Amino acid sequence: MSEALDILLQASFWAATLRIATPLILGTLGELICERAGVLNLGIEGIMTVGAMSGWLFVHLGADLWTGLALAALVGMTFGLLHGLFTVPLGLSQHVTGIGITLLASSIAYFTYRVLLPDVATPPRIEPFEPWTFMAAVPWIGPVLAEQTAPTYLALALVPATAWLLSATPLGLALRAAGENPAAVEAQGLDVYGLRIGALMAGSALMAMGGAFLTMSAFNAFFFEMVAGRGWICIALVVFASWRPGKALLGALLFGAFDAYQVRLQQAVGAEVPYQLFLMLPYLLSIAALVVMARRASYPQALMRPFVKGER
Numbered sequence: 001m002s003e004a005l006d007i008l009l010q011a012s013f014w015a016a017t018l019r020i021a022t023p024l025i026l027g028t029l030g031e032l033i034c035e036r037a038g039v040l041n042l043g044i045e046g047i048m049t050v051g052a053m054s055g056w057l058f059v060h061l062g063a064d065l066w067t068g069l070a071l072a073a074l075v076g077m078t079f080g081l082l083h084g085l086f087t088v089p090l091g092l093s094q095h096v097t098g099i100g101i102t103l104l105a106s107s108i109a110y111f112t113y114r115v116l117l118p119d120v121a122t123p124p125r126i127e128p129f130e131p132w133t134f135m136a137a138v139p140w141i142g143p144v145l146a147e148q149t150a151p152t153y154l155a156l157a158l159v160p161a162t163a164w165l166l167s168a169t170p171l172g173l174a175l176r177a178a179g180e181n182p183a184a185v186e187a188q189g190l191d192v193y194g195l196r197i198g199a200l201m202a203g204s205a206l207m208a209m210g211g212a213f214l215t216m217s218a219f220n221a222f223f224f225e226m227v228a229g230r231g232w233i234c235i236a237l238v239v240f241a242s243w244r245p246g247k248a249l250l251g252a253l254l255f256g257a258f259d260a261y262q263v264r265l266q267q268a269v270g271a272e273v274p275y276q277l278f279l280m281l282p283y284l285l286s287i288a289a290l291v292v293m294a295r296r297a298s299y300p301q302a303l304m305r306p307f308v309k310g311e312r
Contacts, residue, residue: 011143013260018148019218021256023048023210025155027234028241028248029162030206034080035238036166037199038179038302042098043083044207045231046105047076051208053109056215056222057116059126069151069212076208077201079105084197091306102231110224123221149217151209156249158206163245175199179300182307192307207231233286240290242297254289258282 027048034041041047055072059065079101086097117124129149135142166172177185178195185192210230215222233255241247259282 010264012147013257013264014144015147016260016263017253017256018144018152019256020259021252022148022152022155023213023218023230024234024237024252024255025159025249026151026206026210026213027231028237028252029155029158029245030076030203030210031234031238032203032241032243032245032248033162033166033175033199033206034203035303036179036243036300037175037196038182038300038305038307039084039087039196039200040094040098040304041080041083041101041200041203041207042095042235043079043101043105043204044098044234045227045229046102046109047079047204047207048211048214048227048231050079050105050109051076051211052215052226053113053211053222054208055212056126057112059216060124065127065129065216068216069209072208072212073205076204076206076211079208080201080204081197083204084200087306088193088196088200091308094304113222113224123223125220126216128215128220129217151213151217155210155213159245159249166245176300179302182302186307186309193309196307207234210234236286236290239297239299240286243300251289255282255286258285 027044031041031044051072054075055068058071059068063071083097083101086092087094129151131147131149132153133146135145138145164172166176174185174190175195175198178190178192178199182192185195211227214226219226237248237251237255240251262279262281265281
């Protein structure tokens with residue numbers, strides 16, 4: 001019992017929590033922006049996968065890390081645009097289109113890898129982002145932040161930036177209105193289609209950056225299935241957060257803590273308990289938290305509802 005409690009007092013545990021949460025923060029913010037505009041983006045799993053592959057590939061081919069991250073975001077925007085063209089002006093099923101985007105993006109990522117590296121048994125390594133240690137001397141949180149890389153700081157900064165954008169800017173208010181009452185937005189002379197497609201592109205860029213974090217910061221190579229369901233977790237975290245960026249950060253950190261805890265608890269307990277139980281733990285706890293929070297969630301009223309111009 002004491003070993004289980006000691007884990008919570010270790011700086012390495014909280015550093016791992018923040019590192020695990022980083023791609024979830026980016027992915028959840030991306031999904032939240034899409035859904036705030038009224039479009040469910042089930043393509044997130046594939047977009048994170050293609051973002052992970054493309055960011056790593058661009059750096060492997062000679063780009064610097066920040067350029068690789070930006071290009072991964074651009075690739076994500078492309079898939080967001082594709083999703084938007086099908087679901088917004090054409091009004092096709094957001095569920096079916098999103099799953100199609102996931103399959104397409106994942107397949108393109110794996111196909112590109114196999115075509116460019118046909119005879120490679122071990123994925124080539126790149127030099128990932130190095131930790132920023134300038135805050136190491138700060139009491140309490142210094143040892144935690146000293147192990148984090150630049151994309152983690154960027155993800156943390158994007159949380160208040162997204163909250164400010166959605167709540168205190170004309171663009172954010174228009175985007176939220178597009179997810180609540182698109183007819184009223186059109187009556188104000190604004191383009192609902194443009195707002196929704198723009199939100200999908202911006203959100204998909206963040207999703208791809210979340211995937212790129214895995215290959216450019218958490219690891220230094222691309223592996224098949226490395227996203228490992230994080231996209232689906234992000235969709236659940238949006239509901240957990242009630243479509244609010246601040247609570248999205250809390251949810252991502254909560255899941256990251258569950259995941260980091262199960263790894264260390266598994267090492268402390270050893271072989272006395274089947275390891276599969278520990279692997280289930282973060283998902284079971286996340287489901288329990290989601291059930292509690294989702295009952296009070298207030299979702300965008302026009303979410304998943306196609307909008308037709310001129311229709312009342």
